[in-house]
Amino acid sequence: MGFFIVIIVIILVMIPMAIRIVQEYDRGVVFFLGRCTGIRGPGLIPLIPFFERMVQVSLRTVTMEIPSQKIITKDNVSIDIAAVAYYHIVDPKKSVLAIENIYEAVNQISQTTVRNVVGQFVLDQLLSKTADINTQIKNVIDLHTEPWGVQVTAVEIKDITLPDNMQRAMAKEAEAERERRAKIVAAEGEFQAAVKLGEAADIISKHPVALQLRTLQTMSEISTEKNSTIIFPAQFMNTVSDAIKTLRADSSVR
Numbered sequence: 001m002g003f004f005i006v007i008i009v010i011i012l013v014m015i016p017m018a019i020r021i022v023q024e025y026d027r028g029v030v031f032f033l034g035r036c037t038g039i040r041g042p043g044l045i046p047l048i049p050f051f052e053r054m055v056q057v058s059l060r061t062v063t064m065e066i067p068s069q070k071i072i073t074k075d076n077v078s079i080d081i082a083a084v085a086y087y088h089i090v091d092p093k094k095s096v097l098a099i100e101n102i103y104e105a106v107n108q109i110s111q112t113t114v115r116n117v118v119g120q121f122v123l124d125q126l127l128s129k130t131a132d133i134n135t136q137i138k139n140v141i142d143l144h145t146e147p148w149g150v151q152v153t154a155v156e157i158k159d160i161t162l163p164d165n166m167q168r169a170m171a172k173e174a175e176a177e178r179e180r181r182a183k184i185v186a187a188e189g190e191f192q193a194a195v196k197l198g199e200a201a202d203i204i205s206k207h208p209v210a211l212q213l214r215t216l217q218t219m220s221e222i223s224t225e226k227n228s229t230i231i232f233p234a235q236f237m238n239t240v241s242d243a244i245k246t247l248r249a250d251s252s253v254r
Helices: 003-016 092-097 101-116 122-129 130-148 164-206 208-223 234-253
Strands: 019-022 026-032 035-041 043-046 051-057 062-072 078-089 149-159
Touching: 003 019, 019 026, 019 051, 026 092, 035 092, 062 101, 062 149, 078 101, 078 130, 092 130, 101 130, 101 149, 122 130, 122 149, 130 149
Parallel strands: none
Antiparallel strands: 019 043, 026 035, 026 051, 062 078, 078 149
C-alpha cells in the first residue's frame, strides 16, 4: 500500500514537469540535455521530465520607456529627451540563445542610439523633423537587435525639454516672426488699397459728375452720425451747378 502511495506522489510531482501549456501569444524553446531542439507551441506541450527544459518567450509587442537623458545637439544646445520604443520578438530561438536579458539589452542600445542620432542634428531640425529622426533611430536600433531575433516597430520622441534661456529666446523669435508677418500683411493691404484708389481716380477723372456723387454719398454718411454742422466746399457748389446745367442740357436734347 505504501508503495502505491509513493508511485502516486511521484506521478503527481512529475505531471507539472512533463506537461506545459503555452499560450497563443507565447512560444516555448525546448532544450534536451542542454541542447536546443526547437520551438513548440502554442497549446499542450509534453516534455520528458529531468531531460527536457522549456523556456517560454512572449511574442507580444513590448512598450519600453527610454528614460530622459541629457543630449548636446550639433549646435551645442543642451536638452533633455525622453522617448518610447515598441518592439516584439520574431525569432524566439535567437532571443534565448543570442542574448541573456533581451529587455535590458534593447533598452541600453536604445538609449545609446537616441543620444548618438539626436547629437547629429541642430535644434531647429530636431523640432521640425521629429518624424524623420524617429525613423532614423528606429532603423539603427533595429539593425542592432536583428541578430537577437527582435524587430523594432516604432520609436517616438515624446518629450523635449529645453533650457529656460533657450525657451525665452525662441519665444522672442516667434514674436518677432509674427510681427514681421503682420507688417507684411498690412503693407500688402495698403498696396492693394492704393491700386484700387488709383483705378477709382482714373475713372472719376473721366466722369467729373461721379466725384460729386461720391461727395454727396459721403455727406449722407456723415449726416447719419447726427452731426449738426456740415461744411460745403465752394468748389463743390460750383461743380453742383455745372452738374445741374449738364442735366438740363441732356433733358433739352431729349
